[in-house]
Amino acid sequence: MVNKNAQVVLEARQVSMSFNTGTASEVAVFQGVSFDLYEGEILAIVGPSGCGKSTLFNIIAGLLQPTSGSIYVDGERISGARGHVGYMLQKDLLLPWRSVLDNVTLGLEVRGVRPEQARERAMALIKSYGLAGFEKARPNALSGGMRQRVAFMRTLALDPKAILLDEPFSALDFQTRLVLQGDVRRIIRDRNKSAILVTHDIGEAVAMADRVLVLSHRPGTVKAIYDIDLGVAENDPIALRRSSRFNDHFDEIWNDLDIQVSSTA
Amino acid sequence: MVSTVTPVPNSGSKHSTHAQGSSKPEGLSEKFRIPVFQVLLVLGILLTWELLVRSGVAPVYLYGQPSGIFEKGVALMREGELFIHIGTTAFEAIVGFAIGTTLGSAVGLALWLSDTVARILRPLIVAINGVPKIALAPLVIVWFGVDMGAKVAIAASLTFIVALISVYQGTQEVDQDLVKLMRSLGARPLTIWRKVIVPGATPWILATMRLNIGFAMIGAVVGEYISAKKGLGYFIYNAGALYDLNSVFVGIFCLMVLALVLDVVLLKVEARFKW
Numbered sequence A: 001m002v003n004k005n006a007q008v009v010l011e012a013r014q015v016s017m018s019f020n021t022g023t024a025s026e027v028a029v030f031q032g033v034s035f036d037l038y039e040g041e042i043l044a045i046v047g048p049s050g051c052g053k054s055t056l057f058n059i060i061a062g063l064l065q066p067t068s069g070s071i072y073v074d075g076e077r078i079s080g081a082r083g084h085v086g087y088m089l090q091k092d093l094l095l096p097w098r099s100v101l102d103n104v105t106l107g108l109e110v111r112g113v114r115p116e117q118a119r120e121r122a123m124a125l126i127k128s129y130g131l132a133g134f135e136k137a138r139p140n141a142l143s144g145g146m147r148q149r150v151a152f153m154r155t156l157a158l159d160p161k162a163i164l165l166d167e168p169f170s171a172l173d174f175q176t177r178l179v180l181q182g183d184v185r186r187i188i189r190d191r192n193k194s195a196i197l198v199t200h201d202i203g204e205a206v207a208m209a210d211r212v213l214v215l216s217h218r219p220g221t222v223k224a225i226y227d228i229d230l231g232v233a234e235n236d237p238i239a240l241r242r243s244s245r246f247n248d249h250f251d252e253i254w255n256d257l258d259i260q261v262s263s264t265a
Numbered sequence B: 001m002v003s004t005v006t007p008v009p010n011s012g013s014k015h016s017t018h019a020q021g022s023s024k025p026e027g028l029s030e031k032f033r034i035p036v037f038q039v040l041l042v043l044g045i046l047l048t049w050e051l052l053v054r055s056g057v058a059p060v061y062l063y064g065q066p067s068g069i070f071e072k073g074v075a076l077m078r079e080g081e082l083f084i085h086i087g088t089t090a091f092e093a094i095v096g097f098a099i100g101t102t103l104g105s106a107v108g109l110a111l112w113l114s115d116t117v118a119r120i121l122r123p124l125i126v127a128i129n130g131v132p133k134i135a136l137a138p139l140v141i142v143w144f145g146v147d148m149g150a151k152v153a154i155a156a157s158l159t160f161i162v163a164l165i166s167v168y169q170g171t172q173e174v175d176q177d178l179v180k181l182m183r184s185l186g187a188r189p190l191t192i193w194r195k196v197i198v199p200g201a202t203p204w205i206l207a208t209m210r211l212n213i214g215f216a217m218i219g220a221v222v223g224e225y226i227s228a229k230k231g232l233g234y235f236i237y238n239a240g241a242l243y244d245l246n247s248v249f250v251g252i253f254c255l256m257v258l259a260l261v262l263d264v265v266l267l268k269v270e271a272r273f274k275w
Helices: A053-060 A100-104 A106-111 A115-128 A144-157 A174-190 A202-208 A237-242 A244-257 B011-022 B028-054 B066-079 B081-113 B115-130 B133-144 B148-173 B176-184 B189-226 B232-241 B245-272
Strands: A008-019 A027-038 A042-046 A068-073 A085-088 A162-166 A194-198 A211-215 A222-227
Touching: A008 A053, A008 A194, A027 A053, A027 A068, A027 A194, A027 A211, A027 A222, A042 A202, A053 A162, A053 A194, A085 A144, A085 B176, A100 A106, A100 A115, A100 A144, A106 A115, A106 A144, A106 B189, A115 A144, A144 A174, A174 A194, A174 A202, A174 A237, A194 A202, A202 A237, A202 A244, A211 A244, A222 A244, A237 A244, B028 B066, B066 B081, B066 B245, B081 B115, B081 B148, B081 B189, B081 B232, B081 B245, B115 B148, B133 B148, B133 B189, B148 B189, B176 B189, B189 B232, B189 B245, B232 B245
Parallel strands: A042 A194, A042 A211, A085 A162, A162 A194
Antiparallel strands: A008 A027, A008 A068, A211 A222
């Protein structure tokens, strides 16, 4: 459940994006997308493939300029990449020549934080989230789940208000994925962060998010935003999925997604 | 002469020497089997060669003779003359290699910073790379004279262009999502270059180095063929003109040994950079 009295951390206002394909007319990816992200909430975005979810993230991160509309973070309009949001992708993108510790400090280095201070902050994260003893290891020595955990630490190290999660669990095996979903959800809650999660997995969206935003086919528009209330206080992914309301939410969103199973093949 | 080169760093190469061995447990006899066959193969070739010459089937002035080559080699080493030739060629190749590879890699890395400049230069680089670079050797002789400096310059220009092309390609092969991640962190292009592109292209630099040591040797030896007073290229060319085939082979074996030694050194360097 989202607390609508909470502060709005990130705002999308009538964001539209179209690409000029050169020869023919412009291709509209999405149109007039608006939503609010409240402090402390996880907002999941689901939609059919090609509805521009990744493009939307690039705009929010300031890597792309929208054709029209704007993004506000803490009331300030975004006009370029400034590290105002944390960005976590499907690939962990750890630098193989750096140790775990030095990977976590990457963003802090870019930000110009003094090395000792950066290391201190990174070590605190590494210790509190179960990677103690691995700080000197190279990414190659870690499992996929651990690597993605390090990527999450790297995202957290900058202490961003909002975190963008671009299908961060999709490359992991099922068990690891469940564990990480639970951990990430718990950490975001504990630190009172806000996150936007893009996923193909409706179950993941329902289990992790406070609200689920459904995008339509291209050009993508906001079809509906669902409040998720599983009535479960814990972050355990299994307990969340066991909730009687899990399937109701799942069905509701599945029907809204309007995916013709027979024609997708 | 290879005119187009795009070395691909093989991450496996660093441990390829024991990769085949480590995959399956093997006994002592298994471990020595390959070297034994290798030695037998070389001995077999030398023996056949020697017999063909001794029986008169192959004339010695056209093919040389293993026993003669050995004697010649020992004699040349006693005189010390051989070491001057080896030293000269090694110096020219190594200095040319160092200058060409360093400058070429630096320019290749720097080109990442400006897509515009890279696109302007692309046809020019492709054209130069398409020319068998040895064809440029006479120019270098005219500009740098016939001393060691000219051979260094040939080796340097050969290795420069190879390093430039492959290292630039290395920068383009760095995962674009890494660049995106860095940008999302608010990094400027120069920061991205320093923290991601340069280390990310390092495997290409190392692969280029091993390729380039061969090109540097070609440059030095060909330079010596054209005009020189010492060096293995000069020595081989001279002996060939005199139909002293045994000396030609002594020179060729020296080049082989030199190439092997340099390759081993580079392998050690490469292993240090492994992550």
